[in-house]
Amino acid sequence: MAKETTEVEVVNKYGLHARPAMQLVELASSFQSKVEVSNGTLSVDAKSIMSVMRLAATKGTKLTIITDGQDASEACQAVRELIESGFGQLETGETDNMAPQA
Amino acid sequence: MKLADIMVYQAIIPRLQATTRDGVIAELVESLADAGAIAKKNTSEIVKAVIARENQATTGIGKGVALPHRKLKQVKSPVGTIGLSSEGIDFGALDAKPVYTVILLLSNPDDPDGHLQAMETIFKHVQRDMFRKFLRQSETREAIIDLIVEADELG
Amino acid sequence: MIIKKGIGVSPGVAICQAAVVDAEDFDIPLRHVSADLAQAEITRLRQSIVLSKKELQDLSKRTADRIGKETAGIFDFHLTLVEDKALLKKFIDSITTEHVSAEYAVATVLRGYAKEFLAMPEYLAERVKDVYDIEKRLLRNLIGQKRQSLSHLQQDVIVLAHDLTPSQTANIDRAHVMGLGIDAGGATSHTAIVARAMGIPAVVGLNDVAAEVTAGDVVIVDGNRGVVVIDPSEAAIADYRKLAKQQVEFHLSLDAIRDLPATTQDGHEITLLGNIEFPDETESVIANGGEGIGLYRTEFLYLGTNSEPTEQQHYRAYRKVIKLVGNRSVVIRTADLGADKYTQSRARIPERNPFLGCRSIRFCMQNIPMFKTQIRAILRAAMDADVSMLFPLVTNLLELRQAKTIIRDVMEDLEEEGIEFRHDIPIGMMVETPSAALQADAFAREVDFFSIGTNDLVQYTLAVDRGNEKVAYLFSEANPAVLRLIKEVVRTGQRQGVPVTLCGEMGGDPLYTLLLMGLGLRSFSCSPPVIPEVKKVIRSVTMEHARQVARRVMSFDSAKETVNFLRAELRNVMPEGLMD
16 A cells, blocks of 8 residues: 655646546546645545535645555556646637636 | 507598587598498497597597597497697697697407507507607698608607 | 625514525525434435436536537536535535434535635636535425425524515515525515515625525524624624514504504594505504505516416405405505516516616506506406505606596496496505606696605605615605605695605604604505504604604705704604614
């Protein structure tokens, strides 16, 4: 049983809004390990969307990922990549109708 | 309902001959009969009925306008006409002033809503200062008809 | 403890648990559930979640098919919310540890999240809408067909809502609703009117009280000062309890004069009548010593339903009032529709300025068949009864004459049909605009009575929307311009033998009773609960005193001077009449 932890910064424009939050939850849920995300003040279960939203993570927020379990290191890596890549969204031009309207 | 749906263009009288209230009513009713909107044989009954109602309560609602009207079995659907008098007629109006524009409306008692809609339309236009003014100033039947069409378009 | 300021629209103090209502009429009852029933609640909750998930999956698929995957995304998001295991755990914990119903657990937990989200940066805060959506969905599936509604409550509550529809307000369970706190609405909204009529303390214009309260919170509604206190401190509760007690004592003291006449010390008789919105309130008028109905606002017959009331429905309502009132008089005002939100929201093209737009008698004259239905019902109901007809918002003579023409036509129809009706029904008009007041002498020749509607008269004369918090401070019945108009109308009525009644809120405010009597008014119609207070003032003074007060007041230049003076006068006569 391993425990992994890493830090990552939120890079996408609107932060952890609806769609990215969903993606994070989906990804975290695909792993057997516990996955926690913390914004410094609050630490939440990344498999719970309500909890993730409570982080109020905007662009630039630094998050700490803590995974614990058999697939802890895979989980940690995958989650970090997801956040670092801006959740697969391009900074400009990508349409996302769940993103805030201008 | 539009004014055009009610007013019988052929029966419009730009210059009334009669000078009294009852005379004007008779003239307008006859005019409707001449235009084929009501049966000739009914005219005297209709005239009596309209006058009787006018006696109960004047339809001279002020601002130079009178709206004699009556629901009668002899009439199939709402029909109306307009008569103008430049000298003015004594209708015992509520503002005690002479009447220069008389709008007659006849309807069928079995269609009270139709009658009320016709009244609503007439009221709506009569309330407009411009409508009353232009109507009173009209010299010919065509001018009055134009005014009616324009008024309907305004809504 | 959170203190929220709004507009006090119905006096009194209530201290109670909150019931929070949303637009779909859900009351979230604080239902205590014993430990052994907790399991059943959890099962209900799970079933609701299953149902909700299925609904969302269907919605997502249909939307994706019809519109596109992007748009369907929102339902996928909701699905994720509903499937959230941590959320479920919170629900279950709430049920088992707090011993509450599934509905209550859902509402409290989700609103807890909502509160948090509201505090976040804007675009994240937007997600609060989704939380409310989930709540509605889960609740709907929990409650199913049997909705807990405001009309059947289990216990005493203070109702808090963003807004209440007329039908919700109309159907309130009066036995259990102790107070109202509403985000929307102004002082003359139907909520305000109904609350006053029912004697329920109410505050409107609170902006977002519903979001800040959780069902079951203790809440204080102070309808006098226009304040709502959420989760009050011990000290605040103690203070308010004292205030409430004082009010109860005062009202008990008024019971003693209920059946006594409204006569001044020097023998002048004043007629005190009641304003009603619903037939049932007639009983309240009589119970409070009212001598009749001075104003029956009939628009609630239209506002409470989706379709236009039939002639029979009108007729039944009027006959009910007549029956309840015995041989006392009833003034039925034709529908004052058009400026209200509900008519506007159904209009094809909502008006930009409905207050100055097609409302009241204008609305009726542009919908004559609808108007006719009401008139027929009034004429028929008035048979063998002391009933009068009153037109709202008449502003010009032509309009009045046209309306009377319609009345005559309708009478003719009834005659034709051989239906009995009251031929000689008195017809009056509301004087509630400067134009009506200034031309009162011309109008006096064509109506049988005047009814001064001060609520609208003040608004139109001072050009102030009373419900607009930015300018509400300018609204004052004591404004000299308003007083002059009232005086003129009363004088004209006296000169031409036309009876004048004052039926706006001003007539029910003891502060103005002396002044209005002094100006010559002898007939007031007000909200039933305040009739005894007004009567007490009348019985405690002489007409001579009233005239002196009026003379002084008419020499003042400002509303403030007038109000201060009147307060001092009232303090001498009936100190408890000053409620703050």
